[in-house]
Amino acid sequence: MYSAAKIHGFLHLYIGEEAVAVGVLQALTPDDAIVATYREHGQALARGVPAASLMAEMFGKANGSSRGRGGSMHIFDLARRFYGGYAIVGGGLPVAVGLALADRLSGREGRLTACFFGDGAVAEGEFHESLNLAALWELPVLFLCENNLYAMGTPIRQELAQPDISLRAESYGIPAEPVDGMDVIAVEEAARRAAIQVRRTGAPLFLELRTYRFRAHSMADPDLYRTKDEIGDWRQRDPIALLEARLREAKLIADDDVSALESDVAAELDHAVGVAEAGPFEPVEDLTKDVYGRSAQ
Amino acid sequence: MSVQLAGGSSRRVRLTYREAVRAGMRHALSADDRVFLMGEDVGSYGGAFAVSLGLLDEFGPERIRNTPLSESAFVGAGIGAALGGMRPIVEVMTINFSLLALDQIVNNAATLRYMSGGQLEVPLVVRMATGGGRQLAAQHAHSLEVWYAHVPGIKALAPATVEDARGMLLAALDDPDPVFIFEHATLYPLEGEVDEEPRPVDICRASVRREGGDVTLVTYGGSLAACLAAADDLADEGIEAEVVDLRTLRPLDMDTVLVSLGKTHHAAIVDEGWKTGSLAGEVSAQIMERGFDLLDWPVQRVCSAEVPIPYAKHLEDAALPSRERVAATVREMLV
C-alpha cells in the first residue's frame, strides 16, 4: 500500500519480530497498559486493534485509530489501553513509568505497564532516567527491549560501549533476562513468568528479546548497512516459519489449516484495505479540534 | 500570617506568594485523592523555594514524592500518571532545568490528545520557578516562557499576584489539558491579602492592575512590579499609565489589551525574555493585526538585553527590564 502511495510518511515494518509482540501480548490482560514505539503494528494487532482501524489510520482516514491524526507511528487505542506509538526513541519510557505510578497511587494492584523499546533507546538518557525511577519507586513496569541489533543504521557494537543490555538493566537493580525473540513459545513463557512476578511484587522487570527485522528500518531506508548473508541467516529463523514447523511436527496443524489461516489473513487484509479505502477524510474544518479539551471562552 | 475579619462572611488572610502556592496545593491534596506532587527536593527539604514545606508531613511520601535529578523521567511520568487518571503536580525546580524535559513536554504532553484523535487526555500541571534578578548568572536566570506559549496543546500561566499564585494552581488542576505555571522567583516573598477560602481563578483573561488613559503597559509575571512602579513615577509627571497583567500567556487575552489600547492609543510591552522572538513580539504582532487603527505610535517593547544574564549586580540590573527603562520608554512615546 505504501508503494501504491496510499500510505505516506514514515512506515516501520515489524516483519521478523512478530514473535516478540505475539508472545508478550499473550501474557497481558486487558487491564494492563501498553506503551510501544513507532514500530508498533505488531503490538497493536496482537492487542486486538482491528487491522482495518490500523490500515485506515495509515491511509490517513477519519475511521483510523487516531482519526488519521497520527499515522503509522502513532497508533493509540484507549479502550484497549494501547498508549502509542512514539516517534522519539526512548520517548515512551517515562510515560510508561507514569502509567505504572498511577496504578500504584490509586491502589490498582495486579496491573502492569508493558513498555516496548528498541536497542537504540538504551543509549538515550530517558532510558536511564526511567529505569532508575521505576526501580527506585518500585513501579510495576515490564520493560521489554526488542534488541534487533541495529539502531536505525547503526549496529549495536558501534552504539553501546557496554553492549550487554541486560547488564545495563541490572545496574539499576532491575532483574533482567535475555530471551530468544524469534521463538514465540520462548517469548511467551518468559513473558508469563515476568508478568506474574511484576503483578505480585509491583516492582519492575526487564526482558531483552533478541530478535531481527528482515526488512529495512523504514520504507525510506536502503538498508546498506547489513549484508544479504546476515539477513539470510536470520531468515532461517523466521518466527512464523518456526512456529509452523513446530506445530506440524506436533501434528497440531496440517496443510489445510495453514491454507485456511493464510486465506483468513488475506481476507482480513483485503477487508482492512477496503475499509481504509472507503473511509472518509476528516473535514479540514475540523483541523483545530482536540488541540485542547477545554478552550478559552 | 495574620487574619482579619472583613465586613461580610468571607474572612481575609495575608499570605506570601509562596504560602499561597502551598495553600493551593494543600487544598487540592486534601480535596482530591488523585492529586499528588512530585519534583526534586519537594519532600523533606520542603522544596527549593520552600513552597512545599510541611506537605510531606501532612500527606506522606506516596503523595509528596521526591524525585531523582531526572527531569525528563519525572515530567514524563507526570504525563503517564495523568493518562492513568491521576492529577499530578510536577514541580520542576526552575525553567532552566525544564529544558531537560522539553522532549516530554513538547513531543508528548502537547501532542497526545491531538495525535490520538482526541482519545487521550493529559491533565498535568507543571510548576516551575523562572526569571532573573537574584545574581544567579546565565544558567539560572532564563525567562523562556515564550517557548511554552509557542506550542499548541499546552497552556501557560504567569501568576503575578498572591491571589493568582493560589487560584491559578487550583484552576489548572481542574483543567483537562497540560498547564504550565511560571512563578517568578522574586515573587515568592511578595505579600498580599486574599480570602481565607482558596478558590480557583479565571485563567482565560488578562487583568487591568492599574487604570490610566495615556499609555497601555502590557506585562506578566515578574515584570508587573516594575510596570506599577514606573506607572507611579510617570503619574508624578502627569502621565497616567494603564497596566495590563496578561496572566495567561497561552491563550493570550488580546481583547483586554485592545480595549485598553482603544483608550490610550499607545502600547509598550514589558517582558523579561530577550526581545528577539519574544512574547512581546507576539503581543505586538497581534496588536498590529487587530488594533492597527488604534495606534498613535509604534508598539514598543521593553525586554532583557540580548545577553546571557550576567552575575554582577549592576550588569544584571542593566540587562533586565527595570522601572527606569519602562518609564523612559513611555516618555519617548508621548513626546
Add this chain to the structure above:
Amino acid sequence: MPTLGADMSVGILSSWLKKPGDTVQRGDIIAVVHTDKADVEVETFASGVIERMLVEPGSEVPVGTPLAVIRESGEAEPTAASEQEARLMISPSARELAHELGVDPAEVRGSGPGGRIQRKDVEAAAAARDPARPPPSAPRPAVAPQAPAAAPSADDRGAAMRRAIGAAMSRSKREIPHFYLGHTIDLSRAMSWLTESNVHRSVSERLLHGVLLLKAVALALRVVPELNATWQGDEVVRHDDVNIGVAIALRGGGLVAPAIRHTDELSLDELMHAFRDLVTRARRYSLRSSEISAPTITVTSLGERTVDTVFGVIFPPQVAIVGFGAVVERLWVSDGQVLPCPVVSVSLSADHRVTDGHRASAFLVALDRLLQEPEEL
C-alpha cells in the same frame, strides 16, 4: 499669516479671495484676515499659481504660519510621482480621527518624529476651525519639560471653539444679507395630540414636542424648496434631500449642528430616536464628519431656556435658519373666545440673495398649517 500690528500674535483667516489653480501676481489680494481690531486684506509677495491652501477659513493661526503654497513660475508642476513621494506620515489612529472630525490630513502639521501627524495634531487642527464641527476628544495633561509644546487644556479648547464660532458668525453676518420673519403658532392641537400619543409609549420612547416642530419644518420645506439650499462657490444649489441640522449646545460653551438625514421621510418615532442619538453622540464628541457637513438648513431652539423668540444667524453655506422659542401658555383668540393656549414663536432668518419676504412667509404659513394637523406629521 502676516503681522499687521506690533501687538498681533495670531490672526484668523476669514476668507480666501483666490482658489487653488488661480494665477496671482505679486501684490494681488488673496485673502482677508481678521484681527482683534479689523479685517485686513492680505497681498501675496510671490507670483505664480496657487497650489493649495494650508489654512481653512475661520482658523486662528500664529503670525508667521504659512497660509498657502504658491508655485512660482518656472517650477515644475507636481507630478503624481513626486506627490507620492511626499507620502503623508500620519499614525493610523490620527488618520481615523481626522476622518471622524472631517479634517483633511494633508492640512495638518505633524509634531511627531519626521513630521508624523499624531492624534493631538489632528485635535488641534479641528479645534481651530469653524463651529459646525465637534471639538476633539479629551486632552492629555501637560507633558514632561522636553516636549516642544504643552498639550492644550480643556479650557483652552473651549475658548478656541468659541473663537472659531465667533469667527464664523462674523463672517455670516458680514456676507449674508439676513432678513427676518416672525410668526406665532397655536399648538393646542399639536400638544394635545402629543399627550394622547405618548400615553401609548413607554417613558423611553416618548416623543418630545421638538420632533413635531422638526417634522413640520421638513415638510414645509417642500413647499418653499429654495430655503433648502446651500451656496457652492457662486451658485446656490437646491437639495432634494432635506437634512435638518439640529443646533446642540455642548457643555463648555460649544455649539454643533449635525444633520438628521432625510428628516422629511422619517416617522416621528424615528425622528425622536435620531435626535436623541445625535445629542448623546454630540456631547461625547463622536459625531461623524458626514453629519457635520450634511445640513441643508438648521433649526435652533431655545425652548428650554423659556425665551420667547430667537432670531438665529445663518450657518454658511446654508441660506436659512429656523428658530423656535419656548412653548408658552398665552391668551389666544380662538373661535371668538379668549383662551389660554400653548403657543410657540417661530422665526425664519433667510438669505435675501436667495429669497424674499413673500416666498419666505409662505414657508411659515405652511409650517403653521402642518402643525394644526399633527396626526399627519
